[in-house]
Amino acid sequence: xxxxxxxxxxxxxxxxxxxxxxxxxxxxxxxxxxxxxxxxxxxxxxxxxxxxxxxxxxxxxxxxxxxxxxxxxxxxxxxxxxxxxxxxxxxxxxxxxxxxxxxxxxxxxxxxxxxxxxxxxxxxxxxxxxxxxxxxxxxxxxxxxxxxxxxxxxxxxxxxxxxxxxxxxxxxxxxxxxxxxxxxxxxxxxxxxxxxxxxxxxxxxxxxxxxxxxxxxxxxxxxxxxxxxxxxxxxxxxxxxxxxxxxxxxxxxxxxxxxxxxxxxxxxxxxxxxxxxxxxxxxxxxxxxxxxxxxxxxxxxxxxxxxxxxxxxxxxxxxxxxxxxxxxxxxxxxxxxxxxxx
Amino acid sequence: xxxxxxxxxxxxxxxxxxxxxxxxxxxxxxxxxxxxxxxxxxxxxxxxxxxxxxxxxxxxxxxxxxxxxxxxxxxxxxxxxxxxxxxxxxxxxxxxxxxxxxxxxxxxxxxxxxxxxxxxxxxxxxxxxxxxxxxxxxxxxxxxxxxxxxxxxxxxxxxxxxxxxxxxxxxxxxxxxxxxxxxxxxxxxxxxxxxxxxxxxxxxxxxxxxxxxxxxxxxxxxxxxxxxxxxxxxxxxxxx
Numbered sequence: 001x002x003x004x005x006x007x008x009x010x011x012x013x014x015x016x017x018x019x020x021x022x023x024x025x026x027x028x029x030x031x032x033x034x035x036x037x038x039x040x041x042x043x044x045x046x047x048x049x050x051x052x053x054x055x056x057x058x059x060x061x062x063x064x065x066x067x068x069x070x071x072x073x074x075x076x077x078x079x080x081x082x083x084x085x086x087x088x089x090x091x092x093x094x095x096x097x098x099x100x101x102x103x104x105x106x107x108x109x110x111x112x113x114x115x116x117x118x119x120x121x122x123x124x125x126x127x128x129x130x131x132x133x134x135x136x137x138x139x140x141x142x143x144x145x146x147x148x149x150x151x152x153x154x155x156x157x158x159x160x161x162x163x164x165x166x167x168x169x170x171x172x173x174x175x176x177x178x179x180x181x182x183x184x185x186x187x188x189x190x191x192x193x194x195x196x197x198x199x200x201x202x203x204x205x206x207x208x209x210x211x212x213x214x215x216x217x218x219x220x221x222x223x224x225x226x227x228x229x230x231x232x233x234x235x236x237x238x239x240x241x242x243x244x245x246x247x248x249x250x251x252x253x254x255x256x257x258x259x260x261x262x263x264x265x266x267x268x269x270x271x272x273x274x275x276x277x278x279x280x281x282x283x284x285x286x287x288x289x290x291x292x293x294x295x296x297x298x299x300x301x302x303x304x305x306x307x308x309x310x311x312x313x314x315x316x317x318x319x320x321x322x323x324x325x326x327x328x329x330x331x332x333x334x335x336x337x338x339x340x341x342x
Numbered sequence: 343x344x345x346x347x348x349x350x351x352x353x354x355x356x357x358x359x360x361x362x363x364x365x366x367x368x369x370x371x372x373x374x375x376x377x378x379x380x381x382x383x384x385x386x387x388x389x390x391x392x393x394x395x396x397x398x399x400x401x402x403x404x405x406x407x408x409x410x411x412x413x414x415x416x417x418x419x420x421x422x423x424x425x426x427x428x429x430x431x432x433x434x435x436x437x438x439x440x441x442x443x444x445x446x447x448x449x450x451x452x453x454x455x456x457x458x459x460x461x462x463x464x465x466x467x468x469x470x471x472x473x474x475x476x477x478x479x480x481x482x483x484x485x486x487x488x489x490x491x492x493x494x495x496x497x498x499x500x501x502x503x504x505x506x507x508x509x510x511x512x513x514x515x516x517x518x519x520x521x522x523x524x525x526x527x528x529x530x531x532x533x534x535x536x537x538x539x540x541x542x543x544x545x546x547x548x549x550x551x552x553x554x555x556x557x558x559x560x561x562x563x564x565x566x567x568x569x570x571x572x573x574x575x576x577x578x579x580x581x582x
Contacts, residue, residue: 107494110512116500135498139466178470 085292087254087283088118088129090187091262092232092247095272096303099187100279101129102254102286102293103312114295115312122148124306126161126188131251132181132239140182144168161188162245165235169243182239183251189302192230232302254286254293261285276301276310284318374426374474375400378557379411380508381422382544383480384522385488389537390567392420392480393544394508395552395579397560398427407560407581411508414572415441419454419481420565421461424508425495426474433473436464454481458491458499465497472496476507481567488567506547510555514547521547541566545577552579 088101101118104111116134120141121127128144130137147167151159159167165186172182235245248266250258261282270278280297287293299310381394394411397404412422413434421437423430440460444452452460458479465473477493492505504522506514519525521543524532535543544564552559562577 105498112494113492113500113502133496133498135462135466135494135496136469138498139462180469 085290086118086131086252087250087258087286087290087293088131088185088252089248089250089255089258089262089279089282090129090185090234091249091266091275091279092234093266093270093275094268095270095275096189096301097187097232097234098275098279099127099129099185099300099302100283101131101298102283102315103296103298104287104292104294105134106292111294117298119298119300119309120145121300121307121309122164122186122188123152123158125191125302126164126186127300127302127307129185129187129251131183131185133179136180136182136239137184140168140172140184143171144184147171158191161186161190161233161235162229165237165243165245168237169241172237172239173241175239176241180239182237184237185249185251186233186235186237187300187302188233189304189306190230190233191304250282252293254283254290257286257289258282272301280313280318284315284322287315288319373471375428376425376474376509377405377427378509379409379424380506380510380514380548380551380555380558381411381424381476381478382504382506382514382518382547383422383478383490383492384504384518384535384540384544385480385490385502386535386537386540388482388486388488388568389540390420390480390482390488390490391537391540391544391564392422392478392567393548393562393564394422394424395548395558395560395562396576397558399557404560410563412563412565414565415457415479416451416481417571418567418569419452419457419479420567420572421457422478422480422507423475425476429473429475433464433475433477437461440464454479454483454489454491455501457481458493458501461493462497462499465493465495469496476511478505478507480565482569486569509557510551513554514551517547517550537566537568548577548579 085106086102086104088099090097090099099119103114103116103118105113105116112134118131118137119127119129122141122145128141130141144164144167148159148164151167168184168186172180233245234247234249235243236249236251237243248259248262250262262278265278265281266275276299279299283293283297287295287297294315296312296314298312301308301310378397378399379395381392383390383392392412396406396408396410398406398409409427411424411430412420414420415437421434423433437457437460441452441457444456461477461479465475465477472495474495476495479489479491479493481489483489490502490505491499492502492507493499504518506518520527522535524530541564545562548558548562559580559582560578562579564575564577566573566575
C-alpha cells in the first residue's frame with residue numbers, strides 16, 4: 001500500500017535478473033538502501049526508478065517477446081521540455097588549460113535560467129564543463145565528485161584525470177540508449193607520474209586505450225610537458241560511451257562556431273592572457289550566432305597550482321564594445337583613405 | 343509551451359490538433375495531467391516570500407478554487423509545487439517523511455540548502471518517469487538570509503534571488519527580471535528590496551498573471567518567512 005511503500009516496508013523483489021540495483025523496479029525512492037555508502041565503484045551509485053513497461057529494460061533480456069513495438073521508449077512520454085543547448089570549450093596550451101562556457105539554460109524555446117554554472121570544480125586541479133541535459137549533468141557531476149573523493153579517502157592518493165574519465169564513462173554505461181544526455185569535458189592538470197597505465201601516442205590526439213596498469217609503476221613518465229600523461233589534459237566523456245582525449249574540445253550547439261575561432265587562433269605557445277581572450281572570443285562568437293547559447297561567459301584557468309576562476313562577464317557589454325571597435329576602425333580607415341587620396 | 347496543452351492531445355509543444363482524417367490514431371493513456379497554477383518566490387536580505395495562486399484546474403474545468411500550492415516544510419522553509427497535482431501531493435508527502443527521518447537520526451531540522459539538495463536527488467531518482475512538478479523552495483539559509491531554490495522536473499536546481507514557476511511563469515519571470523533584478527534598464531538605482539515592497543510586488547504580479555493566464559486566478563496565498571516565523575495571507579484574485 002502507499003503508506004507501506006513510503007515507510008519502506010518492502011519485500012525483496014521475487015526475481016532479480018540483473019546485478020545492477022538501478023534496474024530493479026522500485027516504487028519508493030526513499031533510498032534507504034542507498035544511505036549506506038556505495039561499496040563498489042562500478043555499477044550505478046544512484047537508485048533510479050525504471051517505469052514498469054514491457055519494453056522498460058535497456059538490456060535485451062531473456063523474457064523475449066515476439067512482438068517488439070517499433071518505438072522502443074524507455075521513458076514515459078514527457079509533457080514538458082528539459083533544458084539543453086550550450087557552448088562549452090576546453091583547450092590546452094603551454095600555460096595550462098582553459099575551460100570556458102556560456103551560462104544559458106534553455107528548455108524548448110524558453111530561457112529557463114540565464115545564469116547557470118556550467119563549469120564545476122571537482123578538486124583543486126580538475127574542473128568539468130557540462131553540456132546536454134541540465135539535470136543529468138548536475139547529478140552526474142555530483143556523483144563523480146563523490147566517487148573521486150571516496151577513492152581519495154580509501155586509497156590515500158588522488159585519482160588521475162584519465163582514470164576519472166574512465167570511471168565516469170563506466171558509470172554512465174548502464175544508461176546508454178536511454179534519455180540521459182550528458183557530455184562532460186574534464187579539464188585539468190595532471191601531476192607528474194599520474195596514477196595508471198601506459199599510453200600510446202598516436203600523433204597529436206591520443207586515444208585512451210584500455211591498457212591495464214600492470215605493475216609498471218617504475219615506468220612513470222618523467223616531467224615531459226608534451227607527454228599526454230602529465231601536465232594539461234582535456235578529456236571528453238559522453239553518455240553515448242565516447243571517451244576522447246585531445247588538445248581542443250568544444251561541445252554543444254554552439255561548438256561549430258567556437259571551433260572556427262579556436263582553430264584560427266590557437267597555438268601551443270600562447271601566453272595566458274592571449275589564451276583567455278581567445279576563449280572569450282570563441283564563446284562570444286558562438287553565443288552571437290547560436291540561439292541556444294548566450295548571456296554570460298564563465299572562464300576557468302587551470303595550471304600546476306590549481307584552478308582559478310575569472311569573474312563572470314556579461315556578453316552584452318562585449319557586443320557593444322565590439323560595435324565601438326568596428327565603428328572606430330571604419331572611421332580610421334576613412335581618415336586614412338582621405339589622407340592618401342589627397 | 344507545453345503547459346498550454348491539455349493532457350489528452352499533446353501532439354508536441356504548440357501543435358494544434360488537425361481536424362482531417364490522418365489515418366489510425368493511437369490514443370495512449372497518459373499518466374500525467376496538467377492542473378495549472380503558478381508559484382513564485384522572492385528572497386530578500388532577511389526574509390523570503392513564497393506565493394501561489396489557489397486554483398486547481400484540468401482542461402476546461404476548475405476542480406477547486408481553494409487549493410494552495412505552498413506547503414510548509416519547516417519553520418524556515420516553504421515549498422511551492424505546481425504542475426500535476428497528484429505528483430505534488432506525493433512529492434510533499436515524501437519530503438515530509440524524509441524530513442522526519444532526518445530529524446530523528448540527526449536530532450536537528452534540515453536547513454533550506456539541505457532540503458534543496460535532497461529534493462534534487464529525489465527528483466532525479468525518477469529520471470525515467472519524472473514527477474511532473476515545478477518546484478520552488480523559499481526560506482532562510484543558515485545565516486538568516488533569504489534563499490530561493492528553483493528546480494526543473496528532473497532535479498536540476500540552483501539558488502536564485504527570485505523565480506516564477508508554473509503556468510504563468512513565462513509571463514512573470516521577465517517582469518521580475520525587470521523589477522527585482524533591474525535588468526534591461528539603464529541608469530537605474532539598484533535599491534535593495536524591502537519586505538513590504540516585495541509583498542506588494544508579488545500581489546501586483548499575480549493580479550497581472552490572473553488577467554492573462556487562464557490557469558491562474560481565484561485567490562493568492564502569500565507566505566512571508568522571517569526569523570520570527572511564517573506569516574500567511576490570502577488575497578482574492580479574479581474568479582473568471
